[in-house]
Amino acid sequence: xxxxxxxxxxxxxxxxxxxxxxxxxxxxxxxxxxxxxxxxxxxxxxxxxxxxxxxxxxxxxxxxxxxxxxxxxxxxxxxxxxxxxxxxxxxxxxxxxxxxxxxxxxxxxxxxxxxxxxxxxxxxxxxxxxxxxxxxxxxxxxxxxxxxxxxxxxxxxxxxxxxxxxxxxxxxxxxxxxxxxxxxxxxxxxxxxxxxxxxxxxxxxxxxxxxxxxxxxxxxxxxxxxxxxxxxxxxxxxxxxxxxxxxxxxxxxxxxxxxxxxxxxxxxxxxxxxxxxxxxxxxxxxxxxxxxxxxxxxxxxxxxxxxxxxxxxxxxxxxxxxxxxxxxxxxxxxxxxxxxxxxxxxxxxxxxxxxxxxxxxxxxxxxxxxxxxxxxxxxxxxxxxxxxxxxxxxxxxxxxxxxxxxxxxxxxxxxxxxxxxxxxxxxxxxxxxxxxxxxxxxxxxxxxxxxxxxxxxxxxxxxxxxxxxxxxxxxxxxxx
Numbered sequence: 054x055x056x057x058x059x060x061x062x063x064x065x066x067x068x069x070x071x072x073x074x075x076x077x078x079x080x081x082x083x084x085x086x087x088x089x090x091x092x093x094x095x096x097x098x099x100x101x102x103x104x105x106x107x108x109x110x111x112x113x114x115x116x117x118x119x120x121x122x123x124x125x126x127x128x129x130x131x132x133x134x135x136x137x138x139x140x141x142x143x144x145x146x147x148x149x150x151x152x153x154x155x156x157x158x159x160x161x162x163x164x165x166x167x168x169x170x171x172x173x174x175x176x177x178x179x180x181x182x183x184x185x186x187x188x189x190x191x192x193x194x195x196x197x198x199x200x201x202x203x204x205x206x207x208x209x210x211x212x213x214x215x216x217x218x219x220x221x222x223x224x225x226x227x228x229x230x231x232x233x234x235x236x237x238x239x240x241x242x243x244x245x246x247x248x249x250x251x252x253x254x255x256x257x258x259x260x261x262x263x264x265x266x267x268x269x270x271x272x273x274x275x276x277x278x279x280x281x282x283x284x285x286x287x288x289x290x291x292x293x294x295x296x297x298x299x300x301x302x303x304x305x306x307x308x309x310x311x312x313x314x315x316x317x318x319x320x321x322x323x324x325x326x327x328x329x330x331x332x333x334x335x336x337x338x339x340x341x342x343x344x345x346x347x348x349x350x351x352x353x354x355x356x357x358x359x360x361x362x363x364x365x366x367x368x369x370x371x372x373x374x375x376x377x378x379x380x381x382x383x384x385x386x387x388x389x390x391x392x393x394x395x396x397x398x399x400x401x402x403x404x405x406x407x408x409x410x411x412x413x414x415x416x417x418x419x420x421x422x423x424x425x426x427x428x429x430x431x432x433x434x435x436x437x438x439x440x441x442x443x444x445x446x447x448x449x450x451x452x453x454x455x456x457x458x459x460x461x462x463x464x465x466x467x468x469x470x471x472x473x474x475x476x477x478x479x480x481x482x483x484x485x486x487x488x489x490x491x492x493x494x495x496x497x498x499x500x501x502x503x504x505x506x507x508x509x510x511x512x513x514x515x516x517x518x519x520x521x522x523x524x525x526x527x528x529x530x531x532x533x
Contacts, residue, residue, distance in 0.1 A: 059153035063100070067140050067159050067384060068125070072133040073097050092150040100157060103145045104136065105129035112139055124383035124467075138384040138467065140168065161384055163504070167533040168387065174533075175390035179306060181397060182417055185408040187306050189415050193386045193427070203283045204310070206364045210276055211313045213360055217353035222322060223269060231258045267326060268343040269354040274323050274330035275340070276361045281314040337365055388467040389451055391533060392502045393426050396452055396463070400424060423455040450482045450499075460488045463500040471503055476526065483524050497524040505530035 064083045065071065071079070077093045088096075109127045124138035140159045147154040161168035179187040191204050230244060231237050237258040244257030284307055318327055335343075341362045348354035400422050407418040414427030429449050452463040462482040466475060483499035490498050510530050 060156065061096075061150070061152040061154070062156045062158060063096070063145075064158045064160055065100075065136060067136055067162055068138050069162075070133055070135045071097075076100070088150070095150050096155065099145055099149050099155065101129050101134045103143070103157070104134045108136075108139075108143060112137075124385040140382050140384055163533060168384070171387050171391035171533050172382075174394045175387065176306075178390070178394055178397065181394075182402060182406045182415075182419075183408045185410060186415055186417075189410055189427075190390060193390060202364070203280065203287060204307070206360065207280045207284060207310045207314070209360055210280055210357070210364075211310070211317065213353055213357045214273055214277070214317055217273070217351055217357060218320070218322065220351045220353055221349065222351060223347055223349035223354070229260050231260050232256070233258065267329075268335075268340060269348045269351075269358070270323060270326045271330045271333060271335070272340050272344040272358055272361055273354075274318065274326045276357065276364070277314045277317045277323070278327065278330065281311060281318070284311045284314070337361070385465075385467040388504065389427075389465045392465040392531070393452065395502075395531065396424065396454070400454070421456060425453040425455075427451060428453070450479075450486065453486060458488065459490050460486055461490070461498050461500065462486050463502060465502045467504055469504050469506070471501060471528070475501065479526055480524070483526065487524070489523075495523065498527065499524070500527045500529055502529045502531055505532050507532065 061084065063080055065076075065079060069075075073094070076097045077090075080088065080093060080096065104127045109129065112126050125135075127137040127139065128135050136159050140161045143157045143159070145155040145157050149155045163171075175190060178190055179185075185208070187204060187208070230241055232244075232248070232255050234255060236256050238260040239258065241257035241259050245255075248255050248257060288304060288307060288311075317323055341358045344358040344361075345355050348358070397417070400420070402417065402419045402422070402424070409416040409418075411425075411428045414425065414429075416428060417424040417426070427449075450462040450464050452465075454461045454463070462479075464475075464479060464482065479499045479501055483497045487497040487499060489495040507530070509532055511527060
């Protein structure tokens with residue numbers, strides 16, 4: 054196609070079914086140039102093959118198996134496809150229809166402006182409740198990324214090192230006596246006099262040298278240097294994600310981690326070993342074994358050796374995938390984290406916070422309130438009985454709020470219309486987990502937080518007759 058740019062960008066919406074007619078209509082409205090029917094058919098077939106052969110299997114294999122991501126994966130059939138609830142920018146390939154390359158932009162159903170707002174709000178959670186929440190927040194935003202491995206271990210390595218340096222360090226120097234023609238250190242008077250007594254002109258000197266117990270500190274220096282380099286790489290990668298500037302809000306948090314590692318590497322006990330840590334021809338397995346053996350009574354140094362070994366094994370297990378040039382974002386998780394921010398603000402959590410990480414979830418304690426996010430729990434008889442009936446995901450609510458012995462459950466749904474399955478699931482949560490609220494007539498209360506394009510509002514359904522326990526389902530319609 055002469056006179057036409059060699060690249061083409063197609064803009065499609067997430068969670069929308071496209072047959073050829075819908076696809077052709079969307080493309081004609083979005084590209085701003087005239088494309089013939091044969092060209093549109095070629096593009097439709099190429100995108101459908103990309104969804105089926107690349108995007109869907111890549112996303113399915115990237116998701117961590119124990120993370121409950123409700124965002125439906127992309128699907129493709131012979132005459133239609135649906136991009137699911139995963140947004141981003143993807144290279145379909147080329148040459149196609151006379152263009153050297155074709156890029157696919159999957160736009161959020163709420164639009165990029167509101168989607169960016171939800172991501173930015175989610176990334177503010179660590180600033181509110183504490184840095185311990187950064188890793189779980191990122192694990193939910195980017196569950197399949199090796200970024201998360203570095204973030205988690207970066208925080209742990211700093212904390213372990215901080216504790217190790219507060220404890221007794223193993224002897225890192227040892228005294229030795231050198232017999233030579235000249236003084237090479239502090240003179241050993243007794244030995245020198247004995248030498249002179251037998252007519253020798255040699256001098257006995259005391260010198261100090263690094264002991265073999267320096268292995269733990271070499272490991273510490275190497276660990277922090279590797280993590281610092283990895284974090285630098287993350288900053289570079291995120292900086293190149295032009296279409297995903299929504300993720301750049303995490304850069305401030307990563308900068309804090311980088312400063313931590315730079316600080317540790319500048320400390321006197323560690324700085325002296327950095328050069329040796331980088332130059333020493335010591336395999337990691339040997340370094341870990343010797344560091345454990347020579348950490349003395351400092352249990353935190355041994356824990357650092359265990360952590361370093363675990364980090365290396367986790368990193369070795371991360372498969373770097375090149376078929377997806379940009380990090381795809383799971384829309385339902387972004388919405389879920391934004392709702393978490395709303396709940397934190399509604400509960401007035403703003404200081405004195407205790408944060409406990411539970412897998413990819415959190416327990417937040419403040420002001421006499423406990424908020425559990427994405428936390429597994431022991432299910433009751435009702436949930437076990439309903440497991441076969443409920444088909445769409447894990448049996449756990451997104452949020453559980455405890456205050457003064459009262460428990461309320463809540464779940465976020467990134468959709469406007471709730472299904473019968475959503476109501477069944479929430480009924481199970483309410484009956485199994487909630488406790489009667491005195492202020493609500495001793496009812497069990499659960500909340501569904503759903504998306505709306507209109508003004509935020511709340512509705513409720515009281516269902517006292519269907520179960521022996523009075524219960525109430527409230528539906529909060531929110532709009533970012």
